[in-house]
Amino acid sequence: MDWVFDQDGVDWEELSNLYGIAPLGEKSAADLAVVFTNSMFKCFVYEGGRLIGAGRAVADGRDCAYLCDIAIHPDHQGRGLGQAVVERLKALAAGHRKIILYANPGREGFYRRLGFRRMLTAMAIFRDEAHALRTGLVAED
Numbered sequence: 188m189d190w191v192f193d194q195d196g197v198d199w200e201e202l203s204n205l206y207g208i209a210p211l212g213e214k215s216a217a218d219l220a221v222v223f224t225n226s227m228f229k230c231f232v233y234e235g236g237r238l239i240g241a242g243r244a245v246a247d248g249r250d251c252a253y254l255c256d257i258a259i260h261p262d263h264q265g266r267g268l269g270q271a272v273v274e275r276l277k278a279l280a281a282g283h284r285k286i287i288l289y290a291n292p293g294r295e296g297f298y299r300r301l302g303f304r305r306m307l308t309a310m311a312i313f314r315d316e317a318h319a320l321r322t323g324l325v326a327e328d
């Protein structure tokens with residue numbers, strides 16, 4: 188297994204396919220190139236030259252790091268890889284005062300065992316608010 192922490196040589200179409208199949212939603216190759224380029228930390232896991240896991244963190248270098256887009260190919264889920272990706276990103280972001288994320292509904296337990304605690308005052312504006320409401324990411328009130 189190869190762990191890569193820069194995006195040189197990343198096939199954005201392959202990454203887009205990984206998110207589609209994981210599943211973590213539809214993310215275009217072009218958008219992924221932008222968001223990963225603008226992320227301070229990134230992690231890619233390869234096996235036999237095939238991309239099987241990824242994640243990234245948007246960070247400001249001092250105060251806040253935001254983990255997102257963590258996904259493992261279904262053929263490789265349940266082998267500790269998701270946990271390892273988060274641990275690697277946590278280590279890269281270790282100097283920050285806070286490392287935050289929001290979990291997809293049902294994934295909270297995965298992050299809780301990795302040391303994340305529920306934020307009591309987190310709030311968000313989603314461009315697609317109806318979808319965020321429907322999928323349980325935000326509350327009406």
Ligand SMILES: CC(C)(COP(=O)(O)OP(=O)(O)OC[C@H]1O[C@@H](n2cnc3c(N)ncnc32)[C@H](O)[C@@H]1OP(=O)(O)O)[C@@H](O)C(=O)NCCC(=O)NCCS
Binds near residue numbers: 263265271290297
């Ligand atoms: C969530 C995801 C990244 C986890 O990766 P993974 O490689 O399957 O998880 P791991 O094997 O590293 O699991 C680590 C531990 O967390 C546990 N765990 C996994 N999913 C969990 C969940 N939803 N709730 C609670 N615990 C969970 C595992 O049982 C394991 O526990 P163990 O160490 O006692 O065996 C992966 O399932 C995935 O890509 N899902 C689709 C995309 C997604 O939802 N990404 C996260 C967005 S918030």
